[in-house]
Amino acid sequence: MTPTEITLHQQSKVLEIAFDDGTRYKLPFEFLRVYSPSAEVRGHGPGQETLQVGKRNVMLTEIEPAGSYAIKLVFDDGHDSGLYTWEYLHELGKYHDAMWHDYLTKLEAAGESRDK
Template sequence: MSEIWPTELRVSKDRRTLSVTFNDGRTFPVPAETMRVLSPSAEVQGHGPGQKVTVPGKRNVTIAAITPTGNYAVRIAFDDGHDSGIFTWSYLRELGEDGAALFADYERELAEKGLSRDA
């Protein structure tokens, strides 16, 4: 099985979406809010099982910067100051393919905790 990697990363003019095109020709628009609230960082995912944090109030977050990290990932900084998430190619692909379902789960978590996407 061949590896999948991005051939292009493009931030939208309003900085709210990252479009990722992979070497198999598929392109996925990934919202900044999705990447921020599902960041692979320890700050969001925790340091072990059961430590995941539900991050509220990020509806209007934007992408501040993207920095390559080796040949396997990018570090994405957001305008709220969060910049510790290293997004591997496989995780970006997962967010592209399954992002709607993952975001729906996030919205359910917000509702269960009485939190909001708004600041």
């Protein structure tokens, strides 16, 4: 699947993406940041993930194309590694609610906060 439209909404802190299969997702900046596909966040294998904390107010400052299969997102906290493939963005949209719940559960269990 391929995006047909990508819209950056700075006011609401949402990246809106429509796909050629008819789906359309609104992905909050914080969600995109905490689920970055970078090794810094995901690690190099299962169990090596790094819980991202204090990202509630993170801003997405730039979107850069990466070939015809992905985009690179640049955040105002300096994070700019990891390529968000079309497939991964579609998965983030499709499973947003479950993934967000999982993140909040892990954050609480670690005694951490979405705020700095």
